[in-house]
Amino acid sequence: TKQKLWGGRFTGKTDPLMHEFNQSLRYDKRMHAADIAGSIAYAKGLARVGILTQDEQQKIVNGLTAVGKEWEQGTFEAQPDDEDIHTANERRLTELIGPLGGKLHTGRSRNDQVATDMRLWLLGEVRTVEKGLKDLIRVMVERADKEQDILMPGYTHLQRGQPIRWSHLLLSHAFSFRADLERLQQLIPRISVLPLGSGALAGNPFAVDREFLAKELGFDSVAENSMYGVSDRDFIAEFMMWASLAMTHVSRMAEDLIIYSTAEFGFITLSDAYSTGSSIMPQKKNPDSLELLRGKSGRVFGNMSGFLMTYKGLPSTYNKDLQEDKEPLFDVVDTVAASFQIAEGVIATMEVHGDKMFKALTMDVLATDLADYLVRKGIPFRETHHVSGRAVALAEARQCQLNELTLQDFRSLHEKFDEDVLAVFDFEASVERRQSIGGPSRKMLERQISVLRSAIAN
Numbered sequence: 001t002k003q004k005l006w007g008g009r010f011t012g013k014t015d016p017l018m019h020e021f022n023q024s025l026r027y028d029k030r031m032h033a034a035d036i037a038g039s040i041a042y043a044k045g046l047a048r049v050g051i052l053t054q055d056e057q058q059k060i061v062n063g064l065t066a067v068g069k070e071w072e073q074g075t076f077e078a079q080p081d082d083e084d085i086h087t088a089n090e091r092r093l094t095e096l097i098g099p100l101g102g103k104l105h106t107g108r109s110r111n112d113q114v115a116t117d118m119r120l121w122l123l124g125e126v127r128t129v130e131k132g133l134k135d136l137i138r139v140m141v142e143r144a145d146k147e148q149d150i151l152m153p154g155y156t157h158l159q160r161g162q163p164i165r166w167s168h169l170l171l172s173h174a175f176s177f178r179a180d181l182e183r184l185q186q187l188i189p190r191i192s193v194l195p196l197g198s199g200a201l202a203g204n205p206f207a208v209d210r211e212f213l214a215k216e217l218g219f220d221s222v223a224e225n226s227m228y229g230v231s232d233r234d235f236i237a238e239f240m241m242w243a244s245l246a247m248t249h250v251s252r253m254a255e256d257l258i259i260y261s262t263a264e265f266g267f268i269t270l271s272d273a274y275s276t277g278s279s280i281m282p283q284k285k286n287p288d289s290l291e292l293l294r295g296k297s298g299r300v301f302g303n304m305s306g307f308l309m310t311y312k313g314l315p316s317t318y319n320k321d322l323q324e325d326k327e328p329l330f331d332v333v334d335t336v337a338a339s340f341q342i343a344e345g346v347i348a349t350m351e352v353h354g355d356k357m358f359k360a361l362t363m364d365v366l367a368t369d370l371a372d373y374l375v376r377k378g379i380p381f382r383e384t385h386h387v388s389g390r391a392v393a394l395a396e397a398r399q400c401q402l403n404e405l406t407l408q409d410f411r412s413l414h415e416k417f418d419e420d421v422l423a424v425f426d427f428e429a430s431v432e433r434r435q436s437i438g439g440p441s442r443k444m445l446e447r448q449i450s451v452l453r454s455a456i457a458n
């Protein structure tokens with residue numbers, strides 16, 4: 001009769017529901033490659049200290065490689081007693097190579113094993129997520145580069161504020177993503193800390209060379225304290241915090257684009273590929289892609305905060321609660337990777353209506369420029385702000401645009417107004433006056449584009 005891996009001290013049977021409750025294979029099988037890689041490195045480590053002969057090491061490595069192939073080819077057959085990916089792989093290894101398979105776990109615990117697998121798996125995923133983020137930034141930068149001519153109102157409080165280039169708005173979101181890219185890269189050294197060789201909690205009694213293990217598996221460093229090694233899941237919390245902030249940026253960008261895609265704004269039209277219709281209203285074309293991006297951010301925050309609640313009350317080292325780190329992390333990785341890809345697709349394919357954006361520019365968004373005009377003639381800004389405000393009020397009373405006021409009107413507000421005041425009422429000129437770093441002028445857009453291009457290079 002089959003025995004559980006840990007069955008020696010047990011006489012009673014596991015309750016069937018408990019058996020199912022305890023099982024994590026259905027989701028932790030995602031880490032099969034990391035688990036095999038960790039075991040291969042560990043077998044080599046054991047051979048180096050004489051626990052395995054060269055021949056035994058070779059047989060175990062060959063066996064593990066064969067198990068790994070079964071996973072890749074989809075032929076691995078899980079058994080009812082496979083509790084998790086670690087027990088499943090060891091069970092299969094022993095079927096393939098016999099009792100020798102039982103030597104692999106010498107000095108090792110699933111506690112250092114699972115922590116190692118998670119870190120190794122996440123390091124691989126970070127590379128994929130990083131690429132997705134760079135691709136998203138790239139599409140935004142290319143689009144911004146091509147559409148520099150398009151002028152639009154920039155908003156604060158969702159009220160028209162000052163003229164900008166559309167590209168300037170798009171790149172404002174790209175700069176948030178660039179910060180996310182930096183933050184993601186900064187996580188890597190903290191994920192890349194090797195727990196293997198920490199044992200259950202008190203370290204490895206067979207003098208296994210942990211620096212060798214780290215090198216074999218491509219880790220930057222080894223956990224310097226075995227209890228920390230098996231206990232720590234900060235790298236999971238931190239990745240989910242990172243993802244929460246990155247999804248905040250995705251969500252805020254989506255919100256801008258949802259607003260701009262309404263008929264009332266009409267600034268953009270999403271491509272059919274990223275929209276859906278209504279089951280009752282035939283005319284509808286809904287921005288579901290953007291709404292899902294906004295909505296999925298909530299799911300990511302939930303995974304993060306749920307895991308932190310599990311994590312915060314745990315006593316030192318391994319507790320089974322930690323098995324609850326996997327589903328949230330996997331879901332966050334999948335959600336964030338898909339979100340970057342969808343956002344990239346939406347931005348690459350949407351239509352931007354430069355004419356509608358330009359039409360939304362009313363002369364009042366040049367009221368700041370009107371105040372600045374008098375500043376250039378030596379009047380203090382606090383005063384010119386009032387004068388310009390009175391000009392806005394006058395135009396409003398007359399139901400005309402600001403530039404339709406006469407020179408006499410302007411003169412009645414301040415004697416420093418001259419004929420050249422009409423030159424203020426030019427949106428392009430307003431944007432081009434903003435030549436300081438960070439402004440929407442062409443020159444400063446070029447600068448932004450080159451900063452972003454170098455951030456995503458290589």
Ligand code: ARG
Nearest residue numbers: 024084110111114318322323
């Ligand atoms: N499946 C477990 C997990 O995901 C592996 C570690 C089990 N260790 C233990 N002592 N029960 O956390």
